[in-house]
Amino acid sequence: MGKRPASRRAIVRLLVLIGPSLLYLLTFFLFPLLLVFAISFGERGTYGGVRWVLNLQNYVRFFDPLSLRIFGRTLYIALATTIICLVIGYPLAYFIGTRSPRWRNGLLLLLMIPFWTNFLVRTYAWLLLLRDAGVINLVWTGALHNLVSALAAAVPIPLWQPLLQATASPIRIYGTDSAIIIGLVYGWLPQMVLPCYAATERLDFSLVEAAQDLYANRFKSFTRVILPLTMPGVVAGSILVFIPSLGAYITPDLLGGAKSIMIGNVIYSQFMSARDYPFGSAVSFLLMAVMLIGTLIYFRLGTARTHVTDEGGI
Amino acid sequence: MTPRQNAVQLSQVSKRFGRVTAVDDVSLTIEDGEFFSLLGPSGCGKTTTLRLIAGFELPDRGDVFIGGKRQGETPPYQRPVNTVFQNYALFPHMNIAENVAFGLIMRKVPKQDILRRVSAALEMVRLPGMEHRRPDQLSGGQQQRVALARALVNEPQVLLLDEPLGALDMKLRKAMQLELKSLQERVGITFVYVTHDQEEALTMSDRIAVMSRGRVLQVDPPHEVYERPLNRFVADFIGETNFLVGVVKAAGRGKATVAVDGQLPLEVPAERLPGTGEEVTIAIRPEKISLHAEPPDQRAVAGTVDEVVYFGTNTCYLVALTDQTTVTVRCQNQQVGQHVSFPQGARVYLHWQQESVRLLRE
Numbered sequence: 309m310g311k312r313p314a315s316r317r318a319i320v321r322l323l324v325l326i327g328p329s330l331l332y333l334l335t336f337f338l339f340p341l342l343l344v345f346a347i348s349f350g351e352r353g354t355y356g357g358v359r360w361v362l363n364l365q366n367y368v369r370f371f372d373p374l375s376l377r378i379f380g381r382t383l384y385i386a387l388a389t390t391i392i393c394l395v396i397g398y399p400l401a402y403f404i405g406t407r408s409p410r411w412r413n414g415l416l417l418l419l420m421i422p423f424w425t426n427f428l429v430r431t432y433a434w435l436l437l438l439r440d441a442g443v444i445n446l447v448w449t450g451a452l453h454n455l456v457s458a459l460a461a462a463v464p465i466p467l468w469q470p471l472l473q474a475t476a477s478p479i480r481i482y483g484t485d486s487a488i489i490i491g492l493v494y495g496w497l498p499q500m501v502l503p504c505y506a507a508t509e510r511l512d513f514s515l516v517e518a519a520q521d522l523y524a525n526r527f528k529s530f531t532r533v534i535l536p537l538t539m540p541g542v543v544a545g546s547i548l549v550f551i552p553s554l555g556a557y558i559t560p561d562l563l564g565g566a567k568s569i570m571i572g573n574v575i576y577s578q579f580m581s582a583r584d585y586p587f588g589s590a591v592s593f594l595l596m597a598v599m600l601i602g603t604l605i606y607f608r609l610g611t612a613r614t615h616v617t618d619e620g621g622i
Numbered sequence: 623m624t625p626r627q628n629a630v631q632l633s634q635v636s637k638r639f640g641r642v643t644a645v646d647d648v649s650l651t652i653e654d655g656e657f658f659s660l661l662g663p664s665g666c667g668k669t670t671t672l673r674l675i676a677g678f679e680l681p682d683r684g685d686v687f688i689g690g691k692r693q694g695e696t697p698p699y700q701r702p703v704n705t706v707f708q709n710y711a712l713f714p715h716m717n718i719a720e721n722v723a724f725g726l727i728m729r730k731v732p733k734q735d736i737l738r739r740v741s742a743a744l745e746m747v748r749l750p751g752m753e754h755r756r757p758d759q760l761s762g763g764q765q766q767r768v769a770l771a772r773a774l775v776n777e778p779q780v781l782l783l784d785e786p787l788g789a790l791d792m793k794l795r796k797a798m799q800l801e802l803k804s805l806q807e808r809v810g811i812t813f814v815y816v817t818h819d820q821e822e823a824l825t826m827s828d829r830i831a832v833m834s835r836g837r838v839l840q841v842d843p844p845h846e847v848y849e850r851p852l853n854r855f856v857a858d859f860i861g862e863t864n865f866l867v868g869v870v871k872a873a874g875r876g877k878a879t880v881a882v883d884g885q886l887p888l889e890v891p892a893e894r895l896p897g898t899g900e901e902v903t904i905a906i907r908p909e910k911i912s913l914h915a916e917p918p919d920q921r922a923v924a925g926t927v928d929e930v931v932y933f934g935t936n937t938c939y940l941v942a943l944t945d946q947t948t949v950t951v952r953c954q955n956q957q958v959g960q961h962v963s964f965p966q967g968a969r970v971y972l973h974w975q976q977e978s979v980r981l982l983r984e
């Protein structure tokens with residue numbers, strides 16, 4: 309009897325704490341999601357509506373060569389973005405995390421400044437930089453080409469010939485996968501840096517000294533102590549970059565041109581232009597499944613590093 | 623090659639951090655197999671000195687020699703020393719065996735030897751069977767032992783210990799002091815031990831270097847540091863000391879005659895003779911003074927008992943001299959029922975052996 313009020317209080321407490329978010333998510337996330345899931349088993353109506361005929365056709369359709377190729381490219385772009393973000397972001401995070409507290413906040417602020425500008429505007433700016441008549445190519449075919457020409461005239465050696473040829477025409481970046489990757493890395497780099505920074509900032513540097521005291525050189529100290537202990541940051545950062553890259557829509561739309569599209573653009577066109585809601589829903593669900601599986605595998609890999617040692621392997 | 627190699631030698635080593643001189647022109651010679659303590663208050667430069675030996679810091683001036691070899695800019699991982707860190711610094715992502723094996727793995731010792739040496743090391747610190755535990759599953763004292771095993775398993779020429787017992791509670795600390803000392807005697811490795819705890823340094827060390835403000839003030843065996851402090855700081859930092867100001871009446875033949883509190887001149891041993899009329903400080907330990915109701919001889923100093931504090935093993939009397947100087951006197955309570963021999967306000971005479979007194983000049 310004495311326990312009753314306590315447990316009732318616990319329920320009230322729970323409702324107050326998670327009730328609002330639960331209600332919100334149920335109404336605006338779970339319910340629409342279930343709706344999309346249901347639609348994915350339907351059929352496109354003649355004029356774009358949904359015919360409720362239960363079938364798996366939309367899922368089967370995804371496995372045609374064209375869709376698979378787009379999906380493969382999406383996966384490649386997302387992976388490349390994640391890896392590049394990690395390679396650039398981790399050292400930066402380590403640098404910031406090892407500064408004095410006063411410097412850290414300033415550097416983090418610098419990292420966040422680009423975010424004060426709208427994402428669309430920033431991506432559009434990349435378009436101005438990267439396109440054939442963009443800023444980069446203006447310098448490449450203009451100033452740089454002129455410089456090489458002048459040098460070739462002054463010092464006539466064969467070395468200049470390939471350079472002259474290369475700078476004669478613009479570099480084709482816009483409309484390629486590289487352009488998308490550049491745009492995505494730019495957009496998601498802070499997502500990699502912040503968790504890695506948090507991990508390095510928490511790192512106890514006497515452990516690094518202990519490793520060096522125990523004959524581990526700089527490289528070994530990094531691979532044996534620093535990296536494993538900052539692994540949670542690496543895992544979190546990678547997921548935070550990989551997931552939005554996989555579902556990217558604006559960046560490939562603006563920088564990928566007509567040829568280079570990603571799965572996000574496919575979903576968009578199914579809903580907005582083809583009006584094939586069932587297929588669009590099916591692709592959305594497959595994308596979610598891939599994200600979920602990818603995240604689970606990655607978490608596994610990330611945590612396995614610390615658990616494998618329980619087997620007693622030296 | 624000299625027959626008895628120095629384990630560690632610091633030669634006029636200085637280290638600055640910004641405007642602070644952490645270590646100021648320190649020269650030390652630590653002998654092979656010695657238990658050597660660096661003792662001083664926080665900020666005295668003892669930990670920096672240790673880190674200079676380990677190679678975590680490089681000296682601005684001077685040289686560090688280990689086993690007779692000049693270290694120069696040798697990185698920590700190439701020095702034949704190992705460190706027991708203040709907070710233990712055990713690798714949290716490795717189990718105990720992996721922690722202890724770390725140094726051996728880094729030096730590519732064959733796997734069979736590693737297994738054997740790791741279990742031997744854990745046995746030595748009385749933690750057998752803990753191989754597969756994780757550091758956070760151990761108590762502070764156990765972590766301390768793992769840190770010790772992790773360093774000793776490498777059989778370093780010198781073991782550096784940075785306040786290793788600082789985080790342990792009083793009782794465990796006392797037990798570990800004895801254990802560390804006997805361990806050091808067994809393995810015969812040179813220990814360089816940093817502590818701010820004078821009692822710890824006194825009980826464990828073969829020799830103690832007392833440091834203050836980046837300088838080494840005295841290097842001597844514990845009893846010398848305690849009984850014959852070179853200056854006021856050492857006398858004050860180690861144990862309790864009464865400082866009495868007096869005027870030199872006469873000096874000669876290794877002795878100075880000093881009048882304390884305007885009372886009868888006392889004879890004090892003096893290594894460097896002061897001039898007549900000079901004001902000097904004499905130091906005397908509270909337990910070296912005896913109290914008497916009547917002056918036992920002409921060398922006694924008179925005073926009045928100001929306060930009596932009972933400490934169990936001893937009773938402490940604060941005796942006021944006529945010039946308001948207070949002298950602390952500790953009397954052992956050898957007999958039951960005699961813990962207070964002189965009540966507050968009693969007239970007493972202070973007496974001590976001539977050689978118990980140190981003459982300090984500065």
